[in-house]
Amino acid sequence: MARAIVRNSMSSNTPEATNWHDELSRAIRDPRTLVERLGLDRSLLGAARESAELFGVMVPESFLARMRHGDPNDPLLKQVLPIADEQQPATGTTDAVGDLDARRAPGLIHKYDGRALLIATGSCAVHCRYCFRRHYPYGDEPRRLDEWDDAISELAADSSIDEVILSGGDPLMLTDTRLDQLFERLESIPHLARLRIHTRLPVVLPSRVTETLCLRLREGRLTPIVVVHANHPSEVVDDCADALERLVASGLTVLNQAVLLAGINDDADTLAELCTRLANLGVVPYYLHQLDRVEGTVHFEVPESRGRQLVGELESRLPGYAVPRYVREVPGATGKVRL
Ligand SMILES: *Cc1c(COP(=O)(O)O)cnc(C)c1O
Ligand code: SF4
Secondary structure (H helix, E strand, O other): OHHHHHHHOOOOOOHHHHHHHHHHHOOEOOHHHHHHHOOOOHHHHHHHHHHHHHOOOOEOHHHHHOOOOOOOOOOOHHHOOOOHHHHOOOOOEOOOOOHHHHEEEOOEEEEEOOEEEEEEEOOOOOOOOOOOOOOOOHHHOOOOHHHHHHHHHHHHHOOOOOEEEEEEOOHHHOOHHHHHHHHHHHHOOOOOOEEEEEOOHHHHOHHHOOHHHHHHHHHOOOEEEEEEOOOOHHHOOHHHHHHHHHHHHOOOEEEEEEEOOOOOOOOHHHHHHHHHHHHHHOOEEEEEEOOOOEOOOHHHOOOHHHHHHHHHHHHHHOOHHHOOEEEEOOOOOOOOEEO
């Protein structure tokens, strides 16, 4: 009965669906609007336009609303404003984490025991300048439902896999109808037990966290785990904090992963505040990632020695469950490597 009700409200035309689709269509997509809306110096524009050629600008209104007006050093702005450093000659690669070697079928990456990752879509609601997937060949991955057939067959044929991770891009960019279709196909594979969703939308487009979505996740056959992505305490306020509360109140396990980013969160006070805010909302700080070195992102890198020192400080200040594991991805490793 509950499932039937959920199914009927899955149409993309419900008011709650209209809200997030509208907000997404109104997201800022050019450097000039971003600079003007925040009252920033227009001298930032030249470099921003050049670097936006490499990876476009995308910033939802909700995320913009949490930035300080007139401050070029705002930690949220720095995550999304293209700058000249992105054009530095390459010391990084385009596939730092070995994803392309672990591609088992279109859209399916299987690197670690028991867990396989589906690239559910290439699109995101925000373009993070440090993103390690900025060079991923998303154009080669499935778009239509039938293009998932190979990935689903691979999953069904490998009973060692009990967890599927929906990743991307951002899987919650899919409409409820498309998500439901994908969930159903996964639910029909008997050896799957858990469904994990790696998403930044609750942070950058909190209106995506609808009652319909929470209900569908809770009522499905697979145990849901939602892993969100916030890097700075100023992200975890207002409508984002409300969205995280909705997820937690729905009975979902909610974890956070952050990336250690130079000039944004590479100090102990900022990280401690981030972890405390998350813990207060019932969200567990799961991973603090060492930046994956890909072209155009190297200026965000923090030395590992500094990262270790910071996590050491968190350990002395916070409850154990509020300290994220400091990890990096190493091609060929059997899991994330602890630092
Ligand atoms: C990070 C990652 C996972 C998940 O690793 P956990 O340690 O379980 O969070 C799974 N598959 C791939 C390809 C990954 O990059
Ligand atoms: S939301 Fe995630 S996948 Fe998308 S650009 Fe940001 S870091 Fe990359």
